[in-house]
Amino acid sequence: MARYELVKRSVALITLTNPPVNALSSAVRHAMAKSMEQALNDPKVTAVVICGENGRFCGGADIREFAGPLRGPPLVPLLDAIEAGEKPVVAAIEGVALGGGFELALVCHYCIAHFKVNHFVLKIIKAVGMSRAAKPLSSRRVSMLTTPCPPDLDALLEVVTMEVKKKARGVMAPLACIQAVRAAATMPYSKGIKRESELMATLFNSGQARALQYCFFAQRTAGKWTLPSGAQWNNSKPREIRSAAIIGLGTMGRGIVVSLARVGISVIAVESEKKLLETGKQMVIGMLERDAKRRGVSASLNLLKFTLSLQDLKDVDLVIEAVFEDMALKKRVFQELSKVCRPATLLCTNTSGLDVDALAGVTDRPHLVVGMHFFSPAHVMKLLEVVCGPRSSSETIATAMSLGKRMGKVSVAVGNCPGFVGNRMLKPYMDQATFLLEEGATPEQIDKALEDFGFAMGVFRMSDLAGLDVGWRIRKESGLTGPDVDPKNPPRRRHGRRYCPIPDMVCEQGRFGQKTGRGWYMYDKPGGTNAKPDPLIQNLLEMYRSRYAIQPRNISDQEIIERCLFALANEGFRILEDGIAARPEDIDVIYLFGYGFPRHRGGPMFYASMVGLERVLERLEHYHQAHPDVPHLEPSPLLKKLVACGSPSVQTWREHIKTMHSHL
Numbered sequence: 001m002a003r004y005e006l007v008k009r010s011v012a013l014i015t016l017t018n019p020p021v022n023a024l025s026s027a028v029r030h031a032m033a034k035s036m037e038q039a040l041n042d043p044k045v046t047a048v049v050i051c052g053e054n055g056r057f058c059g060g061a062d063i064r065e066f067a068g069p070l071r072g073p074p075l076v077p078l079l080d081a082i083e084a085g086e087k088p089v090v091a092a093i094e095g096v097a098l099g100g101g102f103e104l105a106l107v108c109h110y111c112i113a114h115f116k117v118n119h120f121v122l123k124i125i126k127a128v129g130m131s132r133a134a135k136p137l138s139s140r141r142v143s144m145l146t147t148p149c150p151p152d153l154d155a156l157l158e159v160v161t162m163e164v165k166k167k168a169r170g171v172m173a174p175l176a177c178i179q180a181v182r183a184a185a186t187m188p189y190s191k192g193i194k195r196e197s198e199l200m201a202t203l204f205n206s207g208q209a210r211a212l213q214y215c216f217f218a219q220r221t222a223g224k225w226t227l228p229s230g231a232q233w234n235n236s237k238p239r240e241i242r243s244a245a246i247i248g249l250g251t252m253g254r255g256i257v258v259s260l261a262r263v264g265i266s267v268i269a270v271e272s273e274k275k276l277l278e279t280g281k282q283m284v285i286g287m288l289e290r291d292a293k294r295r296g297v298s299a300s301l302n303l304l305k306f307t308l309s310l311q312d313l314k315d316v317d318l319v320i321e322a323v324f325e326d327m328a329l330k331k332r333v334f335q336e337l338s339k340v341c342r343p344a345t346l347l348c349t350n351t352s353g354l355d356v357d358a359l360a361g362v363t364d365r366p367h368l369v370v371g372m373h374f375f376s377p378a379h380v381m382k383l384l385e386v387v388c389g390p391r392s393s394s395e396t397i398a399t400a401m402s403l404g405k406r407m408g409k410v411s412v413a414v415g416n417c418p419g420f421v422g423n424r425m426l427k428p429y430m431d432q433a434t435f436l437l438e439e440g441a442t443p444e445q446i447d448k449a450l451e452d453f454g455f456a457m458g459v460f461r462m463s464d465l466a467g468l469d470v471g472w473r474i475r476k477e478s479g480l481t482g483p484d485v486d487p488k489n490p491p492r493r494r495h496g497r498r499y500c501p502i503p504d505m506v507c508e509q510g511r512f513g514q515k516t517g518r519g520w521y522m523y524d525k526p527g528g529t530n531a532k533p534d535p536l537i538q539n540l541l542e543m544y545r546s547r548y549a550i551q552p553r554n555i556s557d558q559e560i561i562e563r564c565l566f567a568l569a570n571e572g573f574r575i576l577e578d579g580i581a582a583r584p585e586d587i588d589v590i591y592l593f594g595y596g597f598p599r600h601r602g603g604p605m606f607y608a609s610m611v612g613l614e615r616v617l618e619r620l621e622h623y624h625q626a627h628p629d630v631p632h633l634e635p636s637p638l639l640k641k642l643v644a645c646g647s648p649s650v651q652t653w654r655e656h657i658k659t660m661h662s663h664l
């Protein structure tokens with residue numbers, strides 16, 4: 001946990017040895033305390049060097065230990081002892097020094113960054129010896145330093161506080177940091193540290209801390225996919241991908257090209273018409289150049305090729321189809337790819353919800369077909385849903401997951417069903433929002449409740465940004481609205497269920513969101529982003545309610561949150577039952593990285609567990625009783641089962657899921 005060596009008979013070298021990141025676990029703290037004591041008591045030792053094994057100084061406190069009671073020696077007295085010691089201590093920092101690891105570096109009397117210790121220890125000793133001769137150790141103790149306090153500190157912190165409140169709505173830690181900075185600037189060291197400890201204790205015991213710790217591990221768990229066959233992340237070898245092709249240079253295709261090229265993969269981009277190809281090409285080049293400028297590297301334009309011919313794809317390792325969301329069109333593309341590409345080429349689809357297996361079925365290689373569902377804009381959004389069809393091979397899945405990781409994405413393996421995980425859950429969430437409109441709420445009230453909860457954007461502002469016409473087209477194609485609807489069908493029901501036609505009415509007025517300057521809100525101009533409540537929407541809602549004799553009622557923020565988020569989580573439980581997601585962590589990661597779910601709430605499934613599953617069940621039963629024609633409000637069997645089992649912690653739900661036909 002910490003190795004102690006005497007170098008050149010006078011320098012104690014203490015190496016943290018707690019792979020993978022040398023976190024300060026109780027065992028490490030214990031070993032460090034012992035080593036420091038040994039070094040300070042050994043008269044031969046004139047200086048101490050602390051470093052970390054395997055190129056990493058220290059990743060901070062061991063987050064895994066936060067869940068239980070504090071064991072082993074506490075960190076702060078250990079740090080105090082290092083700082084107050086009479087022998088110079090050097091932090092030789094390689095790689096990361098985070099959290100408690102950074103504090104450890106700060107209390108050392110000297111810090112040397114980017115050093116391979118084992119190689120440079122003599123130089124360090126020499127440097128320390130020289131500094132020591134020049135300066136007494138007391139001047140090297142951070143606690144003795146005075147912190148400059150700007151005269152306008154209050155005004156400065158006020159501005160920062162406002163900014164933080166806007167950017168990190170409802171998040172406690174950044175505000176506590178500001179208070180800690182104030183303490184550092186205005187109090188003597190001992191009082192400032194005490195204040196910081198108080199702030200830390202408040203945060204440490206908060207639900208937000210638990211949620212953030214959960215998110216950290218959930219993100220890392222999500223990459224560890226498994227299949228019912230026993231194939232999994234650590235026994236399936238991915239193929240190396242050197243070249244790829246993207247079909248379709250719309251918004252999604254362009255983002256995917258950029259994501260691939262900037263990690264060094266050669267990309268052939270295909271469009272069906274010259275004009276579209278030229279426009280796409282210019283956009284991609286512009287995006288890559290801006291991206292490279294921001295990162296201070298040269299744009300990898302030499303990796304790109306643009307073509308109108310699928311024949312050019314015959315030698316690529318992998319193809320990602322990103323054409324219009326139309327099954328017939330996609331099938332034609334996949335049939336064509338089967339003929340053109342060499343037999344070993346992987347064929348991937350960026351569909352956001354269509355049947356991946358149906359596409360696999362039209363190819364000559366269903367085992368090499370997999371969904372790679374990127375989120376828009378694909379070069380910015382971190383989430384990638386890897387959709388495993390029933391015939392996708394483990395090598396194919398491993399390759400898609402590993403390619404996602406290489407592109408800097410958080411990849412989550414999901415099963416094949418309409419909408420997969422993310423978009424399938426979105427439907428009940430958005431349905432509740434529109435039902436609440438019918439019942440008396442306004443778009444701005446619903447959005448404010450969701451934004452106060454922590455979402456960067458409420459559901460209506462988000463829909464305006466994404467464009468309302470996409471959903472409208474899908475509803476028309478599936479016969480929910482438009483000329484195909486039987487005129488005898490009651491206007492607010494479809495297939496025996498409640499249906500809200502307000503989104504269709506908004507689209508019928510040509511209001512498609514930001515791009516048309518009008519949607520659920522009004523904007524200064526087409527493409528504008530400043531959303532203002534629109535009296536026309538208010539009129540539309542009033543007319544609608546009077547047409548259907550709906551008596552509007554006051555709806556509380558609590559009801560908005562409960563109906564939208566409990567319906568969302570309820571669908572998550574069904575997804576777990578259906579074996580479309582392997583674990584609640586996967587669902588939460590999808591919502592954190594793909595849908596802006598506030599991180600300090602942990603994700604929809606973790607949030608449900610924090611609220612209490614019993615309470616979620618009780619509220620869903622209540623709302624379902626009030627709205628029996630909304631099946632999404634009917635509590636899922638898994639939720640009921642978990643409550644019956646005493647509401648176990650989210651990390652153990654998997655043990656309670658007995659899925660006959662798991663996709664994962």
Ligand SMILES: CCCCCCCCCCCCC/C=C/C(=O)SCCNC(=O)CCNC(=O)[C@H](O)C(C)(C)COP(=O)(O)OP(=O)(O)OC[C@H]1O[C@@H](n2cnc3c(N)ncnc32)[C@H](O)[C@@H]1OP(=O)(O)O
Nearest residue numbers: 020021023059060061062063064098099100197201204220
């Ligand atoms: C008055 C007080 C009252 C309360 C008293 C409580 C006392 C508790 C102790 C007091 C602590 C004092 C204050 C200090 C606080 C902290 O230090 S909090 C922790 C701060 N550190 C971090 O947040 C770092 C988190 N880690 C990372 O950002 C990254 O992991 C990395 C270090 C940059 C490495 O990244 P990468 O190379 O991409 O690898 P990963 O895949 O992310 O990680 C590899 C595996 O390592 C595990 N891991 C990483 N960091 C930690 C950690 N700090 N603790 C435990 N485990 C860690 C990670 O889960 C991966 O594991 P596997 O998935 O199993 O491989």
